[in-house]
Structures are given as C-alpha cells and as structure tokens.
Amino acid sequence: xxxxxxxxxxxxxxxxxxxxxxxxxxxxxxxxxxxxxxxxxxxxxxxxxxxxxxxxxxxxxxxxxxxxxxxxxxxxxxxxxxxxxxxxxxxxxxxxxxxxxxxxxxxxxxxxxxxxxxxxxxxxxxxxxxxxxxxxxxxxxxxxxxxxxxxxxxxxxxxxxxxxxxxxxxxxxxxxxxxxxxxxxxxxxxxxxxxxxxxxxxxxxxxxxxxxxxxxxxxxxxxxxxxxxxxxxxxxxxxxxxxxxxxxxxxxxxxxxxxxxxxxxxxxxxxxxxxxxxxxxxxxxxxxxxxxxxxxxxxxxxxxxxxxxxxxxxxxxxxxxxxxxxxxxxxxxxxxxxxxxxxxxxxxxxxxxxxxxxxxxxxxxxxxxxxxxxxxxxxxxxxxxxxxxxxxxxxxxxxxxxxxxxxxxxxxxxxxxxxxxxxxxxxxxxxxxxxxxxxxxxxxxxxxxxxxxxxxxxxxxxxxxxxxxxxxxxxxxxxxxxxxxxxxxxxxx
Numbered sequence: 001x002x003x004x005x006x007x008x009x010x011x012x013x014x015x016x017x018x019x020x021x022x023x024x025x026x027x028x029x030x031x032x033x034x035x036x037x038x039x040x041x042x043x044x045x046x047x048x049x050x051x052x053x054x055x056x057x058x059x060x061x062x063x064x065x066x067x068x069x070x071x072x073x074x075x076x077x078x079x080x081x082x083x084x085x086x087x088x089x090x091x092x093x094x095x096x097x098x099x100x101x102x103x104x105x106x107x108x109x110x111x112x113x114x115x116x117x118x119x120x121x122x123x124x125x126x127x128x129x130x131x132x133x134x135x136x137x138x139x140x141x142x143x144x145x146x147x148x149x150x151x152x153x154x155x156x157x158x159x160x161x162x163x164x165x166x167x168x169x170x171x172x173x174x175x176x177x178x179x180x181x182x183x184x185x186x187x188x189x190x191x192x193x194x195x196x197x198x199x200x201x202x203x204x205x206x207x208x209x210x211x212x213x214x215x216x217x218x219x220x221x222x223x224x225x226x227x228x229x230x231x232x233x234x235x236x237x238x239x240x241x242x243x244x245x246x247x248x249x250x251x252x253x254x255x256x257x258x259x260x261x262x263x264x265x266x267x268x269x270x271x272x273x274x275x276x277x278x279x280x281x282x283x284x285x286x287x288x289x290x291x292x293x294x295x296x297x298x299x300x301x302x303x304x305x306x307x308x309x310x311x312x313x314x315x316x317x318x319x320x321x322x323x324x325x326x327x328x329x330x331x332x333x334x335x336x337x338x339x340x341x342x343x344x345x346x347x348x349x350x351x352x353x354x355x356x357x358x359x360x361x362x363x364x365x366x367x368x369x370x371x372x373x374x375x376x377x378x379x380x381x382x383x384x385x386x387x388x389x390x391x392x393x394x395x396x397x398x399x400x401x402x403x404x405x406x407x408x409x410x411x412x413x414x415x416x417x418x419x420x421x422x423x424x425x426x427x428x429x430x431x432x433x434x435x436x437x438x439x440x441x442x443x444x445x446x447x448x449x450x451x452x453x454x455x456x457x458x459x460x461x462x463x464x465x466x467x468x469x470x471x472x473x474x475x476x477x478x479x480x481x482x483x484x485x486x487x488x489x490x491x492x493x
Contacts, residue, residue: 008153008234012118015109016235021258022102023212025094028081028262030209032091035075037068037369040206041199044363045307046370052203065440068313068368081262082269088367089486090269093280096493099177100287106170121153122163132156145226153234161215169211176205181493182365183451186297186425189363198363198371277477277486285490292492297425297450301361306433307372310364312440314412317402317460330444339398339466341388349430349444355379358427360450367453367487376448377431381421384428390418390466397421398465398473399447399458407480414456414479415470415489416449425450428461452491455481 008016038055039046048060056073060066069086077083082090113119136157139146146155154162178184179192179201195201223232236247269276316322325333330349337345361375381397397420401412420426426449430437437443442459449456456479470478470489478489 018105025098029091029094032080036072036088038073040203044197044199044371047309068311077266082266096284129156133160173208176201183292183295183492186299186450187295189299273486281488288490301373305373310372316439317404319403322402333444337464340391340394341466362450375433376429378427378429381426393468394466396467396470400463401460402462412480414458456491
C-alpha cells in the first residue's frame with residue numbers, strides 16, 4: 001500500500017490544480033470584500049473602537065454624521081480582485097462564482113481519497129507521527145532538508161499540515177462563510193452562536209484566509225527548495241521516475257495560465273462591470289436563491305442583546321420636501337402605494353399606527369460586513385398587501401425613497417419579489433428601540449426585511465410600487481445598488 005501512495009493519480013493532480021486556481025481567486029476577491037469594512041470584531045454590535053484589528057488609516061470624524069461607506073478603503077488591483085474603491089459588487093460575484101467550484105472540488109477530492117485508499121497519505125494512523133513531525137520541524141528550523149526516506153509520500157510534518165488544511169481549515173471556511181448569510185442566520189439564529197456570533201465567525205473566516213495565505217506561500221516555497229525535481233515530476237506527470245523537463249514545462253504553462261487569468265479577470269471586471277455583472281449573476285443568483293432565497297426569519301433577540309451603537313449607511317435627504325416634512329415631525333407625510341393593485345393607497349403615519357403593530361428585535365446585517373441588533377416596530381408588509389390587493393400578474397414590489405444628495409440625480413430605490421415581502425418579519429418600520437424612527441435611520445418610515453442584507457432595506461420611504469417586472473425600475477437590474485454598484489439582487493448572503 002505504501003508503494004501505491006508514492007505516486008500521484010491523475011484525479012489528485014487535477015483536484016490539486018483546480019484547488020490552486022480557486023484559492024487564488026477566493027483570496028483576492030475576499031480581500032476586496034474585507035476592504036469595504038476593514039475591521040474585525042468578536043462582538044456582533046460592531047461598536048466603533050471594539051474591533052480587535054483594523055486595516056487602513058481612516059479615522060471617522062466626531063463632529064458630524066458619517067456612514068459605514070466612509071470607512072471603506074481603496075485597495076490595489078495587484079492584491080484584490082478587482083481592486084479599487086467600493087467594488088464590493090464585483091468581488092462578491094467573483095467570490096460566489098468560485099465558492100461552488102471550490103466546494104465541489106473539495107468534496108470530490110475527499111470522496112476519492114476515501115474510495116481509493118489514498119486517505120492514508122493524509123490521515124495519520126499512529127500517534128508516533130507527533131514526535132516525528134516535531135523532529136521534522138526542528139530539521140527545517142535548522143535550514144536542513146529531511147532525507148528522501150522521510151517522504152512516504154510526505155514527511156510527518158507535511159502530513160499533519162495537509163490533514164489540518166483539508167479537514168479543519170477548509171471546513172471552517174465553509175461553515176463560517178455560511179454565517180454571512182442573513183437569510184440563514186435569520187432562519188436558524190442558533191447557528192452563528194456555534195462560532196460566538198456572526199462577527200466572531202467573520203473573524204474566524206479571516207483567520208482561515210490568512211492561514212491559507214501563509215500555507216500557500218510556505219507550500220510553494222518548500223516545493224521549490226525541497227527535492228524540487230522529484231516533487232514537481234511526481235505532482236505534475238505522476239510518475240515515480242518522472243520526465244522532469246516535461247513536468248517543468250507543464251507546471252510553468254499552468255502557472256502562467258493562472259497569472260494570465262487573473263490579469264484578464266482584473267482588467268475585464270474593471271472595464272466591463274455591467275457585462276460581468278450580467279454574466280456572473282446569471283449563475284450566482286439562481287444558486288443563492290435556491291440555497292437561501294425561501295428561508296423565513298425566525299429570529300427574536302432579547303432586549304439585553306440590543307446593540308449600544310447602530311451604524312448608519314446613507315446620509316439623510318437634504319431636499320426641501322423632506323426637510324419640511326421633518327420639521328413638522330412628518331405630520332403631512334404620505335406614502336403612495338400603487339401600480340398593479342386593485343386599491344391604491346395613500347397612507348400617513350397615523351394610518352400606519354392605526355394598523356396592527358408588530359414589534360421585533362432582529363439583527364441587521366450590512367453587505368459591507370458590520371452588524372447590529374435593534375427593536376423595530378411597524379406594520380407587516382403582508383397587511384399592506386392585503387389592503388391594496390395586488391393584481392394576479394403582479395410579481396415584484398418596488399420601494400422608493402426621498403431624494404438624497406449622494407444618489408443624485410436619482411432617489412434611492414430597491415425591488416423585492418412578492419414572496420420576499422411576505423416574510424413575517426418584513427415590515428414598514430416607524431419605530432426603532434421603542435422610539436419614533438430617528439432621521440439617520442430612515443424616518444419617518446423604512447423597510448425591514450430580515451432575510452436580506454441591508455441595502456435592500458430602503459429608508460426615507462415615500463412610495464411603494466407593485467409591478468410585474470423589475471426591468472422598468474431604474475436601469476432595470478433590481479435596485480439602486482444593482483444598477484450602480486453591480487450587486488446581485490437576491491441579497492440573501
């Protein structure tokens with residue numbers, strides 16, 4: 001059996017290359033995602049100053065309102081995919097394109113390890129491997145190379161390291177990555193608690209990323225300095241007496257191909273953001289919707305878990321119409337509900353308060369990465385739909401805000417499916433933490449849909465429109481962020 005393990009079967013070599021390809025894309029896109037909120041926490045409140053590590057030099061002002069978008073950092077395209085500033089939509093699309101490939105590749109790898117008996121090359125079968133691995137580590141620390149006889153096909157330190165990466169680090173990345181789905185953790189609020197909370201899972205995900213970065217760099221270095229001709233021959237052409245020249249040619253072409261792909265992906269994404277969004281989301285969105293799209297929120301946090309600080313994203317409207325409404329405490333505010341409905345509505349705050357009230361303590365999950373818990377009071381969207389009675393061919397609901405300077409000349413808008421807004425925790429909120437909704441958080445009324453990331457929760461509402469297609473709203477991609485920052489329209493992770 002030991003002799004059988006000395007070679008590298010074709011399937012293992014293919015799995016290895018696919019893994020290498022996926023890891024580099026996931027690393028670069030992950031760095032870009034982190035750059036939009038370059039701070040990590042062990043608490044879900046994400047109060048400024050409570051982060052255990054942050055990247056960048058930005059310091060938020062103390063004499064004026066600032067938003068979480070102001071915290072984002074510019075990042076070089078040599079490091080991140082695609083690089084730049086606020087390219088979160090493109091990096092997410094790359095990440096979610098590659099994650100399924102990486103997961104399926106890993107599953108096939110582990111399965112084939114089991115059915116072919118190759119698992120012995122990774123999983124130790126004796127405790128003696130621990131002192132042997134320690135001796136191997138000391139050998140490397142003395143800048144020496146273990147003898148050929150130590151590799152069967154790996155030396156003990158290699159075997160333990162590879163086993164940890166395959167069976168510990170990789171599963172940790174998958175399990176903590178799932179905590180980034182507001183839909184999943186709203187349906188199963190116990191799940192993120194397994195890791196200490198959503199932000200702790202995000203921190204562990206980052207630590208896993210850094211572990212993979214260090215592992216990849218060390219691994220590639222050792223491949224070059226430790227028995228290089230034999231190792232590269234075994235890994236590339238899979239022979240016990242390999243043609244080293246052929247192996248070097250094949251390996252060089254493969255690595256150059258990976259580098260060229262990353263150059264192409266970076267340039268193409270930056271120059272053709274819309275085109276990339278359309279093609280990527282055609283694959284990504286059906287997958288996200290299948291996995292998370294139909295989950296209903298069942299979260300209910302306690303008063304003790306309400307966050308002491310709740311970030312703001314988006315500056316309040318500065319238009320004359322909104323300012324006058326705010327000065328009059330929104331007594332004259334009216335929200336129009338129309339489109340494909342039997343009974344158009346024009347509702348005031350008093351009208352909303354007269355309807356059955358729902359209170360819910362839930363976790364807000366911003367697409368940038370931060371989170372916070374608050375109590376919201378308002379009216380279920382299902383109640384509103386019962387009043388206006390959508391027509392049979394209605395499929396979507398558009399939400400429109402007052403004009404805000406940062407979105408000029410447009411006003412902010414987002415679109416949800418009728419099924420999305422029927423979630424029991426989807427409400428029109430006019431209260432936050434048992435007080436009238438504050439202006440920075442969307443007064444007089446905002447949307448809350450707890451299975452989506454925050455950009456779908458339109459603040460400063462002025463109108464709701466029931467339609468049969470989202471293509472007639474804005475530029476037709478499903479909302480403001482989708483139209484102008486190339487996000488996906490499912491927003492369930």
